[in-house]
Every structure is written in structure tokens, then in C-alpha cells.
Amino acid sequence: MVMFWVSLLAISILLYVLLDGVDLGVGLLFGLARGDARRGAMLSSVAPIWDGNETWLVVTAVILWGAFPLVYANLLSAFYLPLIVMLLGLILRGVAFEFRYKTQRLRWIWDLSFVGGSLIATFIQGLTVGALVEGLPFTNGQYSGGEVGWLTPFAVLCGIGLCLGYALLGACWLIRKCEGEVRDVARRQIPVLAVGVLAFLVVVFAYALAENLPILHRWIDRPYLFVFPAIGAIAATVLALSILNHNDYLPFHMVALVFMSAFGTLALSFWPYMIPSVITVDQAAAPQSSLVFMFWGCGVIVFPLMLIYTLVSYSVFRGKVRASGGYGH
Amino acid sequence: MDITALLLSRIQFAFTITFHIIFPSFTIGLAAWLTVLEALSFATGRPVYRGIFEFWLKIFGVAFGMGVVSGIVMAFQFGTNWSVLSKMSGPIQGPLLMYETFWAFMLEASFFGVLIFGRSRVPPWFYLFSTAMVALGTTFSAFFIMVNNSWMQVPTGYVLENGVFAPNDWTKILFNSVVWSRFPHMLLAAYLTGAFCVAATGAWYVLRKIYHAEARIMLRMGLGLAAVLMPIQLFFGHLNGIYVNTYQPSKMAAIEGRWNDEQPGSEVLFAWPDVKNRRNLFAITLPSPFGSLIDSDSLTAKETGLNSIPQEDWPPVVIPFFAFRLMVGCGLLMLGLAWLGSYLSYRHRLAYNRPLLWATFLSFPLPFIAVITGWFTAEVGRQPWVVYGVLRTADAMTPFLTARQATISLVIFCAVYAFIFLFGTFYIYRLIRTGPARKQFEVPHLAVPNRPMSLADEELIEEPSHLVAGE
Numbered sequence: 001m002v003m004f005w006v007s008l009l010a011i012s013i014l015l016y017v018l019l020d021g022v023d024l025g026v027g028l029l030f031g032l033a034r035g036d037a038r039r040g041a042m043l044s045s046v047a048p049i050w051d052g053n054e055t056w057l058v059v060t061a062v063i064l065w066g067a068f069p070l071v072y073a074n075l076l077s078a079f080y081l082p083l084i085v086m087l088l089g090l091i092l093r094g095v096a097f098e099f100r101y102k103t104q105r106l107r108w109i110w111d112l113s114f115v116g117g118s119l120i121a122t123f124i125q126g127l128t129v130g131a132l133v134e135g136l137p138f139t140n141g142q143y144s145g146g147e148v149g150w151l152t153p154f155a156v157l158c159g160i161g162l163c164l165g166y167a168l169l170g171a172c173w174l175i176r177k178c179e180g181e182v183r184d185v186a187r188r189q190i191p192v193l194a195v196g197v198l199a200f201l202v203v204v205f206a207y208a209l210a211e212n213l214p215i216l217h218r219w220i221d222r223p224y225l226f227v228f229p230a231i232g233a234i235a236a237t238v239l240a241l242s243i244l245n246h247n248d249y250l251p252f253h254m255v256a257l258v259f260m261s262a263f264g265t266l267a268l269s270f271w272p273y274m275i276p277s278v279i280t281v282d283q284a285a286a287p288q289s290s291l292v293f294m295f296w297g298c299g300v301i302v303f304p305l306m307l308i309y310t311l312v313s314y315s316v317f318r319g320k321v322r323a324s325g326g327y328g329h
Numbered sequence: 330m331d332i333t334a335l336l337l338s339r340i341q342f343a344f345t346i347t348f349h350i351i352f353p354s355f356t357i358g359l360a361a362w363l364t365v366l367e368a369l370s371f372a373t374g375r376p377v378y379r380g381i382f383e384f385w386l387k388i389f390g391v392a393f394g395m396g397v398v399s400g401i402v403m404a405f406q407f408g409t410n411w412s413v414l415s416k417m418s419g420p421i422q423g424p425l426l427m428y429e430t431f432w433a434f435m436l437e438a439s440f441f442g443v444l445i446f447g448r449s450r451v452p453p454w455f456y457l458f459s460t461a462m463v464a465l466g467t468t469f470s471a472f473f474i475m476v477n478n479s480w481m482q483v484p485t486g487y488v489l490e491n492g493v494f495a496p497n498d499w500t501k502i503l504f505n506s507v508v509w510s511r512f513p514h515m516l517l518a519a520y521l522t523g524a525f526c527v528a529a530t531g532a533w534y535v536l537r538k539i540y541h542a543e544a545r546i547m548l549r550m551g552l553g554l555a556a557v558l559m560p561i562q563l564f565f566g567h568l569n570g571i572y573v574n575t576y577q578p579s580k581m582a583a584i585e586g587r588w589n590d591e592q593p594g595s596e597v598l599f600a601w602p603d604v605k606n607r608r609n610l611f612a613i614t615l616p617s618p619f620g621s622l623i624d625s626d627s628l629t630a631k632e633t634g635l636n637s638i639p640q641e642d643w644p645p646v647v648i649p650f651f652a653f654r655l656m657v658g659c660g661l662l663m664l665g666l667a668w669l670g671s672y673l674s675y676r677h678r679l680a681y682n683r684p685l686l687w688a689t690f691l692s693f694p695l696p697f698i699a700v701i702t703g704w705f706t707a708e709v710g711r712q713p714w715v716v717y718g719v720l721r722t723a724d725a726m727t728p729f730l731t732a733r734q735a736t737i738s739l740v741i742f743c744a745v746y747a748f749i750f751l752f753g754t755f756y757i758y759r760l761i762r763t764g765p766a767r768k769q770f771e772v773p774h775l776a777v778p779n780r781p782m783s784l785a786d787e788e789l790i791e792e793p794s795h796l797v798a799g800e
Contacts, residue, residue, distance in 0.1 A: 087402055
């Protein structure tokens with residue numbers, strides 16, 4: 001039963017990262033784009049999906065609370081300020097999305113909110129993962145890092161890294177969904193972003209070695225983990241080739257594969273911990289009666305239905321969006 | 330633990346949840362009203378019902394979007410500010426919130442898609458069915474939230490195990506006796522909110538002499554529904570009083586401003602509770618046994634006063650005392666308006682009675698005030714407990730939360746909410762002002778079920794140039 005909920009949690013987080021990563025990334029690139037037509041096309045490429053994507057963040061939160069209350073309580077309270085800022089960033093950007101074309105004069109406010117919200121949310125998500133990898137200060141099972149215990153150079157580095165990563169994801173999405181100038185600009189941005197991500201990974205790895213982070217020992221214990229970076233490397237190579245060949249569809253699938261292998265790497269190097277070296281999956285799990293109650297009422301039927309619903313929405317929205325038309329008007 | 334951080338966390342929770350409840354209490358009622366309209370349209374085939382339906386569907390979209398956005402924060406705030414509570418009650422409150430999220434997501438998101446795209450693609454009966462499913466989804470949401478809150482009011486079906494509340498009987502939790510008076514009370518409150526907003530809109534159009542046919546239907550149906558529901562609501566309110574008196578004597582004593590044990594009890598209608606000296610100033614009181622009659626359905630029952638409860642277990646008396654009276658006052662005003670308006674409407678005189686039309690128009694804040702003060706009574710009255718009798722609010726807070734963190738978060742919450750909701754409310758106002766334009770309804774091409782607000786896309790740009798007098 002615990003494993004069932006671990007899997008659902010993993011699926012939800014992965015879906016959130018992949019799906020919302022796309023529209024957060026487009027939000028980041030939106031800040032670099034000039035001209036209403038280009039901006040409009042970029043927004044059109046994520047307009048029908050962004051809200052559904054964020055649903056997976058809420059799903060992650062309720063699974064965490066219901067199935068792993070100890071982790072929910074510790075994580076959310078330890079990351080107090082960044083989490084609240086991230087939520088409000090997400091809200092602001094969501095509302096900006098809805099309101100920007102209801103006004104001409106004040107559009108710049110909403111555009112600014114959209115870019116700012118995307119940047120803040122992405123940076124904080126990277127920061128959180130970085131702080132977890134490095135290890136949060138805990139004393140006797142309780143967070144003891146104070147107001148900014150999560151603020152380390154390594155965490156900040158991961159925040160920047162994720163901004164590059166989501167932007168890369170977003171650029172590959174734009175190639176897939178758009179045509180004309182938007183696609184061409186995105187195609188030129190990808191090599192820069194990809195090199196940035198690569199440099200980030202090298203620095204992270206060097207830092208982890210230098211600091212002798214405990215998470216590295218997992219790799220010596222479990223050599224099979226190297227299969228994930230291997231998949232990531234192959235995907236990255238195919239990505240590079242597909243950009244050179246001006247292929248519109250492969251890059252997105254490849255960068256998604258890179259993200260999945262990164263996720264797999266991280267998840268398995270955490271295992272069996274949920275908060276590394278402090279709380280394990282079994283310690284965090286809610287009593288059996290809670291897990292079973294959720295299994296029958298939510299997990300076994302409703303969750304698969306939600307997955308199907310997501311698939312259907314994406315298949316309805318397949319293909320290129322109209323190149324012009326500035327966001328539907 | 331930081332006392333200032335505790336106070337700020339409580340203010341933050343109160344602020345965000347007060348903002349949030351405005352939208353669901355409106356949309357739950359509106360969803361039910363949409364179902365009724367669609368059923369009428371299905372049964373009679375009159376186009377006017379279709380027009381009103383499509384008008385209110387757009388407003389539903391915006392308000393629903395606001396409710397979702399402000400609700401997301403709630404799911405996280407338990408963890409950020411109340412980590413001890415969320416750790417201890419996670420095994421019970423977490424699953425209930427998960428049911429709420431999952432089920433509501435399924436019903437609302439998928440069938441809302443049909444409401445947007447389906448008019449020409451699905452048979453009319455299925456369209457009606459989808460409307461009902463959206464309404465059912467909002468009702469499920471309300472149900473699980475009420476079960477969740479009722480567990481905090483009257484905890485049951487659990488054992489305290491390794492420092493957490495482990496559920497050992499889910500039927501007791503789901504069918505907690507108080508759920509069945511509190512859930513209908515909330516549901517009726519939402520229906521009344523919808524009814525009064527609809528009636529107020531109708532009254533506004535009549536006063537402005539526009540949309541004659543639609544306005545008359547909105548007025549008649551809104552007030553008529555309220556006239557029927559209001560007495561039922563008072564009955565369920567009374568049942569709620571009985572549960573409070575049974576399970577939460579400290580809350581009841583505060584609501585009633587009752588300081589000493591009385592047998593049988595008297596009833597304070599109005600007073601200024603002087604907490605320091607433990608007495609009421611300027612009290613207007615009905616003699617005994619009215620208090621026992623109201624609180625216990627009895628002529629002789631003993632009613633507990635605050636003096637026989639340790640002061641450390643008192644709620645802040647003044648807030649539940651006045652919040653309760655405000656709620657009842659709004660309720661009685663609504664009852665009067667609904668009955669008088671329905672009577673005049675029955676005699677076909679309502680459209681000419683300008684004072685009553687103005688009163689109806691201006692009455693739209695009443696149900697919102699009643700909902701908010703009702704929740705203040707329930708939640709502040711439960712203090713100093715977060716889970717009544719088991720876990721104190723002060724012990725439930727994140728132990729390492731500092732006042733500075735809480736100040737920063739509260740300030741940005743206020744700023745962002747004010748910013749966003751000012752715009753949201755403004756857009757709803759504009760939609761209502763423009764009214765049910767008589768043109769073929771077209772789906773904005775970027776509208777999708779996941780973006781309820783997008784339904785209103787095309788409408789907001791236009792100025793209401795077509796607002797000439799109706800029939």
C-alpha cells in the first residue's frame with residue numbers, strides 16, 4: 001500500500017515537472033520575446049494546458065498530506081517563505097494569463113506578472129530540490145535551520161539550473177507547437193540553453209564531489225543507477241542531432257526524456273529517504289487505515305481517470321497552433 | 330513558540346479563508362441554479378431560459394476560477410503555518426482533502442468542458458446531465474470540506490497513536506452526527522447566496538428598465554427560492570445550535586453571552602459583553618426559559634455559563650457573540666425581503682415597487698456577510714482549540730515559525746489577493762452590468778474546461794452599447 005502511494009506521488013511530481021515545466025519555461029522565454037504577435041503565439045501554445053498542468057501540484061500536495069503527513073508537515077514548514085512566494089507567483093502568473101488580453105492599456109502589468117511569476121516559481125522549485133539534495137539541517141527529527149536554512153550557494157545554483165532547464169523544455173515545446181519566427185528563435189535559443197544546462201550539471205557534480213554529499217554514496221552502493229545518466233546522455237545527443245536536422249517534433253520528446261532520467265536519478269538516489277538522511281518513506285507513511293481509505297476512494301479509479309483526462313486534453317490540443325492571431329483575437 | 334507569530338498565522342488563515350469562502354458559497358449556489366434553468370429550458374423549450382443560463386454560466390466561470398485559485402493556497406497553508414496539526418491530523422484530514430480534490434476535479438473539470446463545448450455536440454439531455462454533474466461536483470467539494478471541518482469541531486473515529494490521530498473508523502468520521510446538520514446548513518447558505526445574487530441582478534435590471542423578461546424571471550425565481558429555503562435554513566441553524574450546545578459548551582456560552590449556569594436559561598438578545606468583569610452591559614434579555622428552549626429544545630434544561638469553564642478554555646467571547654448576531658440579523662432581513670418580495674411578485678406588483686426593488690438590489694451582500702460571520706462564529710468559537718478538546722491552536726503551530734516570517738507572508742498575501750480579487754470582482758461586475766446580451770452564444774476559441782474564466786473572454790472587451798430598454 002505504501003509502495004502504491006509512493007508510485008502515485010512519483011507520477012504526480014514527474015507529471016508536474018514535465019507539464020508545468022513547459023509553460024513555466026515558455027513564461028521565461030516570453031520575457032525575452034518582443035512584439036505582440038510573437039508573444040501572442042507563445043501564449044497560445046500553452047493557453048489551453050497551463051491550468052491543468054498546475055493541477056498536478058495540488059495533487060502532489062494532497063497525496064503528500066494524506067499519505068505522507070510527516071514529510072508534508074516538515075517540508076512545507078521548513079520552506080515557509082519560498083513556498084508561499086512560489087504559490088503567489090504561480091497564482092499571479094495564472095491570473096495574468098487570464099486578464100492580460102482583457103485590457104490593452106494595462107497589458108504590461110500582466111505581462112510583467114507573467115514573466116516574474118514564472119521566474120520566481122521556477123527558481124524556487126530548483127532551490128527546493130537543491131536544498132533537499134544537499135541536506136536540510138534537522139535536529140531530533142525537527143527542522144532546525146531557521147528562516148533561511150534552505151539558502152545555500154548550492155541551492156541557489158540549482159535554482160538557476162532549473163530556470164535553464166525549464167527554458168530549454170519551453171523552447172523545445174515552442175518548436176513543436178509554433179511556426180515561423182517563434183520557432184526559429186526558439187531553435188536558436190536551444191543550443192545556448194543546452195550548453196547552459198550541461199555546464200550546470202558539471203558544476204553540480206563537481207560540487208557534490210568536493211563537498212562529499214551523502215547522496216553520492218547511493219551511487220557507489222547502486223551502480224545500476226548509472227543507467228539513468230546514460231539514457232539522459234543518449235537523449236541529449238539525439239536532441240542535438242534533431243536540432244541540426246531542423247526536426248520539429250523530436251527535440252521536445254528528447255528533452256522530456258532528459259528530464260525523466262534526471263528525475264529517476266534523483267528519486268532513486270533519495271530512496272528509501274523522502275527527506276534525505278532524515279525521514280524514510282516508511283516513517284513518513286500514514287497509518288494503514290488512511291492509505292486503504294484513499295486507495296479505494298481516490299487512488300484506484302479516480303487517479304487513472306485523471307491521467308486519461310490529461311491525455312485526452314493533450315490529444316485535443318495536438319498539432320501546431322495558429323501562427324498569428326495574437327492569442328485568439 | 331512565538332506568540333506574535335501565532336497571532337499573525339491566525340490572522341493569515343482567517344484572511345485567506347474568508348476571501349476564499351466568498352467564491353465557493355456563490356458558485357455552489359449558482360451551479361444548482363444553472364441546473365434548474367437548464368431543466369426549465371429542457372422542459373419548456375423557451376429561449377429566455379437559455380439566455381439566462383448562458384449569461385450566468387459566464388459569471389460562474391469567473392467566480393469558479395477565483396475560488397480554485399484562492400483554494401489552492403489553503404491546501405498548503407496547513408503545512409506551512411500549522412505543521413504540528415498537519416502532522417497529527419494528516420492521516421484524517423489529508424485523505425478527506427484528497428477526496429475533495431480528486432472527485433471535484435473529475436466531475437467539475439470534465440463536465441465543465443461539456444458545458445463550454447457541448448451545446449451543439451451532445452444531445453440536450455446530456456447537456457442537462459453535465460450541468461447537474463458540475464453542480465454535484467461542487468456539492469461533493471462542500472461535503473468533504475464540511476466533513477473535514479466537522480472532525481475538527483467534534484473529533485471522532487480515531488485513536489491517538491505515536492502522537493498522530495490514526496483513523497480507526499471512517500464511517501464515524503464521514504457520518505459524524507454533526508455533519509448532517511452542518512453540511513445542509515452550508516449548502517443552503519450557498520443556495521441562498523446564489524438566489525439573492527440572482528434576485529439582486531434582476532432587481533437592478535428592472536430599475537434600469539432593461540432586459541425586462543430575463544429580469545422578471547431572475548427576480549421571481551431568486552426571491553421565490555429564498556422564500557422557501559430561508560425557513561428551512563433557520564431550522565438547520567437551530568439544529569446547529571443544538572450540536573454546539575451538546576458538544577461545545579464553551580462556544581455556546583460565548584455565543585449566548587451567558588456567564589453563569591442557569592436552569593432554565595434566559596436568552597440575551599443584545600448586549601455588550603464585558604469580558605474583564607464577566608458581565609453583560611446594556612443587555613436586552615428574554616427571561617427564562619427562552620434560553621433553554623432555544624439552546625436545548627427544553628423548558629427546564631440547565632445551560633452552562635462561562636464561569637464554570639476555566640478561562641484558559643474560553644474563546645474570545647466578543648467575536649462569536651457579535652458574529653452570531655450579525656449572521657442571524659442578515660438571515661432575518663433576507664427572510665423578510667424574500668417573503669415580502671414573493672408576495673408582491675405573486676400579486677404582480679413587485680415591478681412597480683421601487684423601494685423594494687432597491688432593497689433587493691442592495692441586499693446582495695447580506696448572504697455573503699451571513700456566510701462569513703457564520704464561519705467566524707464556528708471557527709473563532711472553537712478556540713482555543715484547533716481540534717476541539719484535543720489539540721490547542723497554540724500547540725498546532727509550526728514551532729519554529731518566527732514573527733518576521735509570518736509578517737512577510739501575511740503582507741504579500743494581502744497585497745496579491747487584493748490586487749487579483751479587485752480585478753476579478755471588477756470583471757464580474759462588468760459582466761453583470763452588461764447583462765444577458767441577446768445574441769448567439771459563441772465559444773471563445775481558446776476557452777477550455779481547465780480555464781473556466783476563459784468563457785468570458787469575448788464579452789469583456791465590448792462596451793454595453795446594446796443596452797436599450799427590453800420589451
